[in-house]
Amino acid sequence: MRITIYNEGVHEQQEGSTTQRLYPEGMHGAIAAGLRTHLPEASIRFAHLDLPSHGLTDDVLAETDVLLWWGHEAHDRVDDAVVSSVIRRVHEGMGFLPLHSAHYSKPFTRLMGTTCSLRWRGGNDRELVWTVSPTHPIAAGVPHPIIIEGQEMYGEHFDIPEPDDLIFISSFTGGEVFRSGATFTRGLGKIFYFSPGDQEYPVYHHPDIHRVLANGVRWAMPTLPPTTLDAPMAPLGWFEKG
Amino acid sequence: MRITIYNEGVHEQQEGSTTQRLYPEGMHGAIAAGLRTHLPEASIRFAHLDLPSHGLTDDVLAETDVLLWWGHEAHDRVDDAVVSSVIRRVHEGMGFLPLHSAHYSKPFTRLMGTTCSLRWRGGNDRELVWTVSPTHPIAAGVPHPIIIEGQEMYGEHFDIPEPDDLIFISSFTGGEVFRSGATFTRGLGKIFYFSPGDQEYPVYHHPDIHRVLANGVRWAMPTLPPTTLDAPMAPLGWFEKG
Amino acid sequence: MRITIYNEGVHEQQEGSTTQRLYPEGMHGAIAAGLRTHLPEASIRFAHLDLPSHGLTDDVLAETDVLLWWGHEAHDRVDDAVVSSVIRRVHEGMGFLPLHSAHYSKPFTRLMGTTCSLRWRGGNDRELVWTVSPTHPIAAGVPHPIIIEGQEMYGEHFDIPEPDDLIFISSFTGGEVFRSGATFTRGLGKIFYFSPGDQEYPVYHHPDIHRVLANGVRWAMPTLPPTTLDAPMAPLGWFEKG
Amino acid sequence: MRITIYNEGVHEQQEGSTTQRLYPEGMHGAIAAGLRTHLPEASIRFAHLDLPSHGLTDDVLAETDVLLWWGHEAHDRVDDAVVSSVIRRVHEGMGFLPLHSAHYSKPFTRLMGTTCSLRWRGGNDRELVWTVSPTHPIAAGVPHPIIIEGQEMYGEHFDIPEPDDLIFISSFTGGEVFRSGATFTRGLGKIFYFSPGDQEYPVYHHPDIHRVLANGVRWAMPTLPPTTLDAPMAPLGWFEKG
Numbered sequence: 001m002r003i004t005i006y007n008e009g010v011h012e013q014q015e016g017s018t019t020q021r022l023y024p025e026g027m028h029g030a031i032a033a034g035l036r037t038h039l040p041e042a043s044i045r046f047a048h049l050d051l052p053s054h055g056l057t058d059d060v061l062a063e064t065d066v067l068l069w070w071g072h073e074a075h076d077r078v079d080d081a082v083v084s085s086v087i088r089r090v091h092e093g094m095g096f097l098p099l100h101s102a103h104y105s106k107p108f109t110r111l112m113g114t115t116c117s118l119r120w121r122g123g124n125d126r127e128l129v130w131t132v133s134p135t136h137p138i139a140a141g142v143p144h145p146i147i148i149e150g151q152e153m154y155g156e157h158f159d160i161p162e163p164d165d166l167i168f169i170s171s172f173t174g175g176e177v178f179r180s181g182a183t184f185t186r187g188l189g190k191i192f193y194f195s196p197g198d199q200e201y202p203v204y205h206h207p208d209i210h211r212v213l214a215n216g217v218r219w220a221m222p223t224l225p226p227t228t229l230d231a232p233m234a235p236l237g238w239f240e241k242g
Numbered sequence: 243m244r245i246t247i248y249n250e251g252v253h254e255q256q257e258g259s260t261t262q263r264l265y266p267e268g269m270h271g272a273i274a275a276g277l278r279t280h281l282p283e284a285s286i287r288f289a290h291l292d293l294p295s296h297g298l299t300d301d302v303l304a305e306t307d308v309l310l311w312w313g314h315e316a317h318d319r320v321d322d323a324v325v326s327s328v329i330r331r332v333h334e335g336m337g338f339l340p341l342h343s344a345h346y347s348k349p350f351t352r353l354m355g356t357t358c359s360l361r362w363r364g365g366n367d368r369e370l371v372w373t374v375s376p377t378h379p380i381a382a383g384v385p386h387p388i389i390i391e392g393q394e395m396y397g398e399h400f401d402i403p404e405p406d407d408l409i410f411i412s413s414f415t416g417g418e419v420f421r422s423g424a425t426f427t428r429g430l431g432k433i434f435y436f437s438p439g440d441q442e443y444p445v446y447h448h449p450d451i452h453r454v455l456a457n458g459v460r461w462a463m464p465t466l467p468p469t470t471l472d473a474p475m476a477p478l479g480w481f482e483k484g
Numbered sequence: 485m486r487i488t489i490y491n492e493g494v495h496e497q498q499e500g501s502t503t504q505r506l507y508p509e510g511m512h513g514a515i516a517a518g519l520r521t522h523l524p525e526a527s528i529r530f531a532h533l534d535l536p537s538h539g540l541t542d543d544v545l546a547e548t549d550v551l552l553w554w555g556h557e558a559h560d561r562v563d564d565a566v567v568s569s570v571i572r573r574v575h576e577g578m579g580f581l582p583l584h585s586a587h588y589s590k591p592f593t594r595l596m597g598t599t600c601s602l603r604w605r606g607g608n609d610r611e612l613v614w615t616v617s618p619t620h621p622i623a624a625g626v627p628h629p630i631i632i633e634g635q636e637m638y639g640e641h642f643d644i645p646e647p648d649d650l651i652f653i654s655s656f657t658g659g660e661v662f663r664s665g666a667t668f669t670r671g672l673g674k675i676f677y678f679s680p681g682d683q684e685y686p687v688y689h690h691p692d693i694h695r696v697l698a699n700g701v702r703w704a705m706p707t708l709p710p711t712t713l714d715a716p717m718a719p720l721g722w723f724e725k726g
Numbered sequence: 727m728r729i730t731i732y733n734e735g736v737h738e739q740q741e742g743s744t745t746q747r748l749y750p751e752g753m754h755g756a757i758a759a760g761l762r763t764h765l766p767e768a769s770i771r772f773a774h775l776d777l778p779s780h781g782l783t784d785d786v787l788a789e790t791d792v793l794l795w796w797g798h799e800a801h802d803r804v805d806d807a808v809v810s811s812v813i814r815r816v817h818e819g820m821g822f823l824p825l826h827s828a829h830y831s832k833p834f835t836r837l838m839g840t841t842c843s844l845r846w847r848g849g850n851d852r853e854l855v856w857t858v859s860p861t862h863p864i865a866a867g868v869p870h871p872i873i874i875e876g877q878e879m880y881g882e883h884f885d886i887p888e889p890d891d892l893i894f895i896s897s898f899t900g901g902e903v904f905r906s907g908a909t910f911t912r913g914l915g916k917i918f919y920f921s922p923g924d925q926e927y928p929v930y931h932h933p934d935i936h937r938v939l940a941n942g943v944r945w946a947m948p949t950l951p952p953t954t955l956d957a958p959m960a961p962l963g964w965f966e967k968g
Contacts, residue, residue, distance in 0.1 A: 087839075091840065091841055091885075093619075110836070110839060111839040112839055113813075113836060113837040113838055113839045113912050114817065114912050114913050115817055115913060126417070128417045128418075128419075130397075130398045130399075130418070130419050131398070131399065132398050132399060132400075132421065134399055134672065134708065135577075135669060135672050135674065135707055135708065137707065140707060140708075144398075144399070145417075155372075156372045156373070156374050156386075156411065157372075157373065157374060157376055157386070158374075159817075159913055161887060161910065161911065161912060162407075162890055162911065164888055165404075166408065169398065169411060169419045169421075170419070171413040171417050171418070171419045173417075175368070175370045175387075175413050175415075176370075176372070176413070177370075177372050177411045177412070177413045177419050179374065179411075184887065185619060185887065185888065186839050186840050186887060187840050187841060187885055188618065188619050190619065223619055223621065223624060224618065224619065224624075329597075333598065333599055333643075335861070352594070352597060353597040354597055355571075355594060355595040355596055355597045355670050356575065356670050356671050357575055357671060376914060376950065377819070377911060377914050377916065377949055377950065379949065382949060382950075401575075401671055403645060403668065403669065403670060404648055404669065406646055426645065427645065427646065427861060428597050428598050428645060429598050429599060429643055430860065430861050432861065465861055465863065465866060466860065466861065466866075610901070612901045612902075612903075614881075614882045614883075614902070614903050615882070615883065616882050616883060616884075616905065618883055628882075628883070629901075639856075640856045640857070640858050640870075640895065641856075641857065641858060641860055641870070642858075646891075649888075650892065653882065653895060653903045653905075654903070655897040655901050655902070655903045657901075659852070659854045659871075659897050659899075660854075660856070660897070661854075661856050661895045661896070661897045661903050663858065663895075
């Protein structure tokens, strides 16, 4: 189980930021710590915006079973060639977990084919995450609801295609609702979008969030050898007409 | 457009009840008034528990394009033979709108194949009804959100099959969420479950609820001549093997 | 992994029948042999129409993780009380695999809420089973297509609700198509309908069919402790309004 | 009802081609004639690869309710800026019908987020188009099956996201199957992919194909004023926290 966590790493470098205070090891560090609790067998590596190819060279991607993606400030600075490589790997079967503000990231919006816009408010809301697919492996062992004491608000309408499975719906103090956990398939790749998590709140230290992320990684693992469905449109050859 | 509204009519007969005060013409009367605003061409008739066959004889059902169903206290007193007739007509193409506590009605649970259980609290909540399928005809002209000042709480987990289309998600004052508007197809019949509406609150006088119900009726209208898919398993006959 | 295979057992008792010749151990015996190849850890028991409670007492059902169901001639002779017990166990999480002509069985039609009718022709067709969800665990290791040299024809329109996942589509010599592998969730129970298999053809000796059935059993295993979603509609109590 | 038909127009310019012989008015001409039979109120205009902006200027797109797209030889020569405009208009609500080999067109693949690859064979097959969603408006009045005497083969696996609605499944003489009619929503835009139709066969003169295309156009008509869901992530403002 080979995991790569991409965190753009901008907030972590802002001196005196809330992010630095909440996440001395970076958000990726908190996420990795959570994953290790549940997936001790996993090997985890990190990737960041300011590395060459953002740390996501073709070699790294080829050795990645599941890629988690956290971005916010610097979506536009992500290299289109890297984005294409990520998408090609998803098509081949790599799992992909876009987190929180990665709803607007290049790989996610290109895999969805929609704007992925949503409503937003920066107030300090309580988020409740309710399970609507109790038998889905991503919901295994998750309380109903998950209670997140401090969080910004993401609200409907969330401009995504109809999910394969809608797993979580959140409510916020203001009464808004959000489809906060949803799965998609693109090619051979499984995608799990999960919205809880923010650079201004300690959500990535929350044990229930750790469990969901670990469940998501396990679920998104490739089930077939890396391959591509983008075969040339060759005649079947092997199969005769009746 | 031939509409039949079944209202069991129990609460309306309880002297001094809130229902009598809120709905002097019965909940069915308020619903009918709302439908007439948007569907002036519709002919509407009523059916009640204490009529012979609950007012749902085979003749009435044969002349019904869309059946709305409100029940709460007297699910068990509905005759199984009538339930079978309703289900057969849904399979033939009759539209069906189970409302609010009709989640536990015999026709709805038998069409779903699940328990249709949910969480419930009788407190006086504010319900906000958010649209998640903005292009669906049932959401046409509906504000985002619909604001219902007084309502009991229906919460997840709602034990239904995965809907064809999830149109509305509600939140409540307590922070709970509910898939409050969802569509299903069974045979040739279109089904729209819509939860807002209660005998203790004036929800069926709410103009936005009127609009949703009228949209739902229009959407659920049969599109084919009444027929059945339950053909005998006869050989195709008309079609030769290649 | 505790598996029960219900086979009504009518064709097996018809002296000189094709079924007796093709399946000296019964169709259930051939299915069990196939499952044992892929699931050596499984314990398998059998149930038949002419046993008390058809072999499906509450005790047996309580000890069953996944129930396979083969029926054809004797759907009407299955006791309604047993059917109710089966459905309650599916709601609690028991996996359920209705096979071939079990499309018309009482448990399947009641879980679907539709007639489950289909087109049929008794000629000796070649059936090709094509995978349309290559990442689904039920399709793991399955050739594309599975080739079944002799089979009767099942054709669209198949009157089922929209499946959660459509996994296989079959074609037949006559040019007909059929959604031959489809999944559903009802309550906490996972359901996989799979059409290949017949009392007149040796389909249940086919190694690829064995693989699909084993994949289906593994996929349908309960993921939660046996429980019911049919909670009384009690106030939440544990959760305060905000 | 303002329709634009984009036909790249390459085959029509090849002297002596089958396309010239079968389609003296171009494939777009045959499609337009078919649409006019069923949609006499529609205004139809044409767009081609070799026009400035391929005939799809922002003004033309702004005046288009539904865009049909036929392309094959020249997908790569379509300007990325035009593709972006088309996608933006789909997000705003413009209907979109990619036809046949447009499965590989830039707008369709970008809206899907997948490769949209498929299996192919150039032999002269008989295609049968079976309806699996009989109540869907796109299937209204369509025979079961549509019989197309001459056609090339498109087969599974078709690398698309799970459709909103699967309407048609085709079989071919070789026994292959294909999800030949499927709908998707992207933003406010409705998309109907329909595979029958080819430059080498007279499929676009087939009256049943005309009916499906007309049904598809009617279904894909925008239901809301042109707008965008890609709102800035501004605070809600209008809505107070509870």
